[in-house]
Amino acid sequence: MIAACSIAGSDSGGGAGIQADLKTFTAIGVWGLTVVTAVTAQNTREVRGSWMLPAEAVAAQIAAVCDDFSIGAFKTGMLGTREIVRTVAERLPEGIPLVVDPVMISTSGHRLLDEAAVLDLARFLIPRADVVTPNIPEAEALTGMAILSLDDMAEAGRRIIDLGAAAVVVKGGHGAGDGVTDMLVDAAGTVRLSGRRYPYAVHGSGCCFAAALAAYLARGMPLREAFASARSFVDGAIAAAAGESGSLRIVNPGGTSFAGEHGR
Numbered sequence: 001m002i003a004a005c006s007i008a009g010s011d012s013g014g015g016a017g018i019q020a021d022l023k024t025f026t027a028i029g030v031w032g033l034t035v036v037t038a039v040t041a042q043n044t045r046e047v048r049g050s051w052m053l054p055a056e057a058v059a060a061q062i063a064a065v066c067d068d069f070s071i072g073a074f075k076t077g078m079l080g081t082r083e084i085v086r087t088v089a090e091r092l093p094e095g096i097p098l099v100v101d102p103v104m105i106s107t108s109g110h111r112l113l114d115e116a117a118v119l120d121l122a123r124f125l126i127p128r129a130d131v132v133t134p135n136i137p138e139a140e141a142l143t144g145m146a147i148l149s150l151d152d153m154a155e156a157g158r159r160i161i162d163l164g165a166a167a168v169v170v171k172g173g174h175g176a177g178d179g180v181t182d183m184l185v186d187a188a189g190t191v192r193l194s195g196r197r198y199p200y201a202v203h204g205s206g207c208c209f210a211a212a213l214a215a216y217l218a219r220g221m222p223l224r225e226a227f228a229s230a231r232s233f234v235d236g237a238i239a240a241a242a243g244e245s246g247s248l249r250i251v252n253p254g255g256t257s258f259a260g261e262h263g264r
């Protein structure tokens with residue numbers, strides 16, 4: 001079975017991070033591998049604390065999975081520190097699709113990447129990415145520009161490609177308006193996909209989207225198709241949450257929910 005590997009932080013609440021990624025990989029039918037970078041004490045409401053693993057432990061996990069599995073894609077999420085960003089950029093094998101979700105601050109407002117590490121992300125990891133998946137504040141932090149329109153999203157995407165990424169999906173969830181437009185920017189141009197804006201907040205949707213993208217790429221789907229499939233997967237998970245809790249409900253194609261009763 002083809003595997004996908006998430007390099008990210010643990011969310012004790014199971015809604016984001018490693019846990020959301022594993023549920024997503026399982027739902028899409030790839031074997032989930034994990035390289036844990038940090039442990040967070042977190043629920044649907046808040047991140048109460050976070051503890052980084054030593055970079056050596058991150059490097060050892062990457063080596064262990066690479067020595068034994070057929071890995072179809074990597075996905076990075078919470079990396080925390082400059083040291084871990086650099087270690088991941090150095091130790092990732094060449095030639096395997098890489099999705100970089102440049103996680104910086106949680107929906108609940110907790111910093112998940114040191115401010116000083118943003119530059120290292122741009123300098124060392126983004127140039128290795130097949131696709132980078134910033135939300136609007138993350139795209140603003142990576143480019144230094146304000147994003148107020150769809151044209152600005154496309155421009156930010158192009159600037160992130162100038163940093164060395166092959167493609168970028170700028171996620172429009174933090175924008176204004178009734179719907180949400182996400183924009184893929186690659187060498188060939190842009191693709192916009194729009195959908196509903198749900199009238200409730202969940203966390204983990206960015207993790208779930210990037211993990212779904214990695215899972216579809218691992219299964220050999222071309223990027224534009226993987227973008228559409230991942231968008232529809234996360235839309236389904238947000239719809240299934242239906243305002244009952246602050247977490248996504250990650251649903252497999254057969255319709256079984258992987259999330260238990262939890263949250264508020």
Ligand SMILES: Cc1ncc(COP(=O)(O)O)c(N)n1
Binds near residue numbers: 010011040112204205
């Ligand atoms: C371990 C971990 N990784 C990533 C996120 C970001 O998710 P969100 O922005 O949806 O809170 C998170 N809250 N926790």
